[in-house]
Amino acid sequence: MNRTKEVKSDYISTSKASLQTDKEEIKLMKAVFKTGGKQYYVAEGDEIFVEKLESEVGKTIDFTEVLAVGEKTGNPFVKGAKVTCEVLKNGKAKKIIVFKYKPKKKYRLKQGHRQPYTKLLVKKIVG
Numbered sequence: 001m002n003r004t005k006e007v008k009s010d011y012i013s014t015s016k017a018s019l020q021t022d023k024e025e026i027k028l029m030k031a032v033f034k035t036g037g038k039q040y041y042v043a044e045g046d047e048i049f050v051e052k053l054e055s056e057v058g059k060t061i062d063f064t065e066v067l068a069v070g071e072k073t074g075n076p077f078v079k080g081a082k083v084t085c086e087v088l089k090n091g092k093a094k095k096i097i098v099f100k101y102k103p104k105k106k107y108r109l110k111q112g113h114r115q116p117y118t119k120l121l122v123k124k125i126v127g
Contacts, residue, residue, distance in 0.1 A: 029125040032068040033083045039067060042083065042122045052116035055087050060123065069127025081127040085120040092116050 030043045036051030055061055066081035067074055074081070092114040100109040 029070060029127065031066055031070075031081070031083050031125045031127065033063045034065040034067060035063055042125075044122055044125055046122045047088065048120050048122070049117045050120060051118070052090065053087070053118045055090075055118070057087050057089060059087050061085050061087065061120070066127065069125060072127060078127055081125075083122060084124040084126070085122050087118060088121050089119040090116070091119070 028043045028045070030041065032039055032041050034040075035053070038051070040048055040050065042048060053061065061084070063083040063085065064077070064081075066078045066083060067076065069078050069081045072078055072081075093116075095112050095114050098109075098111040098113060100111075101107055
């Protein structure tokens with residue numbers, strides 16, 4: 001007995017990255033940029049959480065350390081490329097509990113931690 005499902009050939013997937021209309025595909029610009037020691041792969045309109053940035057809500061920030069834009073890759077950065085983001089929120093993540101102990105030594109240490117973050121909306125990618 002064959003239990004596989006048939007997949008329709010006219011199935012069209014849609015996402016934020018690409019939209020299809022009448023067999024013509026429109027792709028949004030994507031980029032990889034670096035901030036806070038991490039790299040982020042984004043498209044226009046994405047909301048991302050990054051390490052805390054010293055900026056107020058509503059301000060725009062330009063990231064110039066862009067590693068790749070579309071099909072172009074930099075060595076190490078793409079010249080003239082930038083990612084423009086708007087700050088939506090500054091906050092702290094959910095609390096995690098750090099519990100340390102050493103067996104048979106009566107050593108117990110309970111500690112909490114909340115990581116600060118900045119929520120960004122990617123407005124424009126220039127490359």
